[in-house]
Amino acid sequence: MQILIILLQIAALLAIVLLHVAYTTYFERKIIGHMQVRMGPMLVGWHGLLQPIADGIKSFFKEDIIPEQADKPLFLAAPIICLVTMLASLAVLPFARGWVLADINIGLLFLFAMSSLASYGIILAGWASNSKYTFLGGMRSMAQVISYEIPMGLSLVGVMMLSGSLNLTEIVTAQGTSIFSIYLFPQIIGFFVFFIAMLAETNRVPFDLPEAETELVSGYLTEYSGMRYAMFFMAEYIGMMVMASIGTVCFLGGWNGPFEIPFFPPFWFILKVYGFLFLFIWIRATLPRYRYDQLMELGWKLLIPLALLNIFLTGLFKVFT
Amino acid sequence: MTESATINVPVAQGNEDKYKLKMGPQHPATHGVLRVDLELDGETITDCDPKVGYLHRGFEKLAEHRTYAQNLVLTDRLDYMAAMANNVGYCEAVEKLLDIQVSNRARFLRVMVCEMARLASHLLWLATHALDIGAMTVFLYAFRERETLMEIFAELCGSRLTNTYTCLGGVRQDVTHEIMRKLDNFINEFPACIEEYETLIDTNRIWLKRTIGVAPVSAEMGLDLCLTGASLRGSGVDYDIRKHVPYAAYDQIDFEVPLGETGDTYARYRCRMEEMRQSNYILRQCIEKMPPGAIVGEDAPDLVMPTTPRKKVTADTSARQGLIKLIEDRDVYMEGDIYVATEVPKGELGFYFISDCKGKPYRMHIRSPSFIHIGALETLGKGVMVADLIAIIGTLDVVLGECDR
């Protein structure tokens, strides 16, 4: 009976998240469109509201092309690795008090593990396609993940030190004692580092080098088509949501808001996640793209020292209070 | 020459670590059908070999079999971003060869369309250059203004891209009040639009990182590579044909030539942005100084019809046929050769003509700036990264229709 309930919960979560993914793509296109003084999708449904559904159906029924020289098992597995790890990381996210599938003590570590595992999918995709552009995209992705996992982890160490826990629910609870009951202000450097690393982790502009369209055609995605392409796509957007959720949980006080919303506890949580997603899209509409070596430089020369400084300052703060 | 490398990434010895990549001809950033054969060491380019010719249509051969007036349509298809400027360049060259006078109004109209074409071309350059570097919003903002210009072109001559606007001895259509009102609105709004693009990229740290110090070209190196246009002026060489050999009405118009100093991608970018402001200023002068009069020179022979007109000309049929008489009177097609260059948005567009007393050119050679700029890519592309190569292709401002002819 309990298993059934958990399965139902999983199903509900997946359905909600996947629907969100679909409509994130829609809002991305709409928002970027309007920022660029055009309209975005307009034809399918009222103001293009059914466009993501149409896209989903289309990619589901498209021919799944596998390059002749590709490493077939890996080529087929790569998008699944990406998607599954991203979906798995949803399990530990607390949407509200008690609204969490697996309330484990190493929640944050689990999230890190899953997000770095997802990049293996990208690397394998780049390698298995047996194409030069995908290979370069895969290599870039590898370098990017290695350099940005570290500042990302380090930036959250401050949060762990303040809250004294890796459990996401407890991190949210611990923030109640902070200014405005969020960790944003005491951890402002940490948040800055986390935010940049988050953009890089999710391969978003200005760090979208692995799929830099004007350089590598489509990077690691070049040879993919149909459903497998859509899986990568979904993984990327779920990744954005997971990262936004981590940011919300660790720095913005999770589901806590200025006041409680009855009947729908995760209201504030979802609102904050939407805020992050809007920021993602907004940045994409504004900024150019870094070069590969500049990206490395930023990661190693700026973000890691900043993150270490943040840990040091947090330590001092802990000692003197 | 190969010291243009901006990043000193150690290059592995031997060839076993090299990675060969054929970029193009179908690639989002090669502006048409350019193929660049790269040899990569990691992401650093060790050898760069541009391959052109995918769009070769044999214009020079075609021109030998068509009359001077008919060849005008070929020039539309050279640099299709700024067909007007090519039309003007072609007509200026043929008029010099055949010694045809142009009316003053037509000269001003030519300057006007030339500068509009320059704006249109520079806007497209900015759009694609920014898109190549990843700033995709600038792309659409620039196209917004370009669309206005295209519509003015459509109203003026009936076509948006392949204008065929000039004719030997003048232009084919006069402006109307409506067109000038629209142009006036445009030039009043345009400086604010340039501000908009600059807000997005001009001081943006990512943009600066991607452009400053990338592919620096010194003045000597620019001349050695035969670069022209803004690509050369970015290095500080004061070479603008509009000033050096004024054609059309440029001698009656006041403008300045923006010169860069460092000759890197950013300097070239700044030069072109300033050129847009200058073009705007020239357009304003065109509106203010547009002289009255006919759009075709008074003694310009009607060369549109390729065959010699009927000999019997009675005096009272029409005044226009008096012009036909002129062709018989005077030897229009004198023997000789001529090289006339004009400043098109991409650089120096030169036409070399040989006339052998026939209605068709014996030889027409087009000195296209894009062809030479892509040739320079071979030198500039060595030792930079793949992402920089994209920026260099963007900053040289090439169009393959003109390159391959």
Add this chain to the structure above:
Amino acid sequence: MESILIAEDLRNNFPNAIFETQIHRGQFSSIVAPEPIVEMCRFLKEDYKMNHLNCLTGVDNLSRKGKHFERFEVIYQLYSIEYRVGLRLKAQIKDSEDPSIDSITSLWTGADWLERETFDLLGITFNEHPNLKRILTPEDWEGHPLQKTYKLKGNTEWNGFTKLKEKVKQLKQFDFYSAQEGTHSND
């Protein structure tokens, strides 16, 4: 500084190599012998700062009459940005199996592609050119299109196009609709 003075000075320095100096519509051009072309260009570049190479191209003079005209002609249009004067050199090359002239890539790197183009379209070989290959036409193209003897119509297609047509023929035999159901037909 005027072009005519430069042309005269050129004649004084290379007395045997200059055949004639022409003027047409105010533009000066010197008809020169092909052998000392590199020295002449270097002379103009260094002494008169003609450091901008406007144009380099070739002409097939087959049906053109003139006193000094040989079969082929290579045009060098030079311009001095400082003095704002230009001069055109027209090097005459005799008709032979392999018409050739020295390359000026040692003076201008940018002449590389212009010379390749001239070679491609007119068949004039440039000695000591670093990379003299066809550029606008495919590498296995036959003939040089801008020669006046080049046939405008022929019975044969370019090799690459024939191959492409064969490929299209092969692809047409592939039945995409039945291939979707897993069967290949070769009708």
Add this chain to the structure above:
Amino acid sequence: MKVQYKPKRNLLGTIFQVEILQGMALTLRKLFSPPITRQYPDEKPPMYAGFRGQHALVRDPVTQDSKCIGCMRCVTVCPSRCIRIRCQQDAKGKQKVESYSIEVLRCVFCGFCVEVCPVGAVTMTELFEYASYDRESLLFDKETLLKNWDRFLEESAHDENYVNPFWRPRGVPEASLAASQRMKVPADWTIEGQFIGTSLRQPQQNGAITHTEADHA
């Protein structure tokens, strides 16, 4: 003129990412500005007299046939050589156009044929939507070209008095036009009503553009 660079950002600007925030403010502002998109199949772009679109042969309102006299000027002038005319002399020795065809796929849309036509018979209409899946339907014969003209009159705001600017070029003195080219045209097509630079124009003349100040860049 040396190009001026904007001042380098200072430390405060670097820390607070001022220039990035300015850019983001611009994009955010644009988010709420009206889009400039033209929803094409629903909204048609504006078309102007003399647009070089689909070819047509003008149907003479009197004879209901083409005005073409078979003078071959358009055939001669066409740079892409895509017009074919076959003429025949009838019993009275009068030239009669038997067939007139334009191969649109070869046409370069220069408008020379319209310009040289002495009777204003051939024209390029403002219609531009005539894409087709096969080549045959884009080889316009005389019947199709006449039908194109009917379609043009039907779909555009023009009536039979339509004057193409290529038949009667704007800004050409009336005296130098052939008799057949002297049509009734708007005032600013003639040389008397043409646009003159604002600095040359009398201030009381209407239609003038007023300038407050020149933007000296």
